[in-house]
Amino acid sequence: MKIFNLIILLGMFSFILANEAALVKKLKGNAHIVREGKELAIGVGTKVLEKDKIITRASSSVGLIFKDNTRISVGSNSEFTVEEYMFNLSEKKEVFTTNLSKGSLECVTGLISKINPKAFQLKAKTATMGIRGTHFIVDVN
Numbered sequence: 001m002k003i004f005n006l007i008i009l010l011g012m013f014s015f016i017l018a019n020e021a022a023l024v025k026k027l028k029g030n031a032h033i034v035r036e037g038k039e040l041a042i043g044v045g046t047k048v049l050e051k052d053k054i055i056t057r058a059s060s061s062v063g064l065i066f067k068d069n070t071r072i073s074v075g076s077n078s079e080f081t082v083e084e085y086m087f088n089l090s091e092k093k094e095v096f097t098t099n100l101s102k103g104s105l106e107c108v109t110g111l112i113s114k115i116n117p118k119a120f121q122l123k124a125k126t127a128t129m130g131i132r133g134t135h136f137i138v139d140v141n
Contacts, residue, residue, distance in 0.1 A: 030056070050084060078102055
């Protein structure tokens with residue numbers, strides 16, 4: 001019975017780790033995460049999961065570093081969602097799908113865009129984008 005409980009616990013732990021996409025590395029001002037309909041405070045070291053929406057306020061920004069070393073800085077008055085994220089080199093599974101519905105961000109892409117460029121998607125309904133190599137800025141009006 002103890003072994004069965006341990007297997008269940010390890011399975012739940014690996015499921016939680018599998019959904020982790022990024023960490024908050026920098027925070028300026030006021031921002032929060034919306035996860036499963038609940039607002040959560042953000043601090044340096046906060047884990048960002050698949051399906052999380054990051055919302056920043058005026059004069060605020062959040063710096064994220066993803067598991068594949070993609071770095072994104074979400075600007076003030078922004079709404080940024082990690083729709084789908086998977087980075088598993090051993091199984092050769094890479095997916096990076098995000099959505100900037102409002103505001104701005106700056107991005108320096110990591111390994112996913114180098115290994116599988118088609119796996120990297122940043123969605124925006126209407127946007128102005130400046131691209132220079134794998135470093136770009138997006139502003140959604």
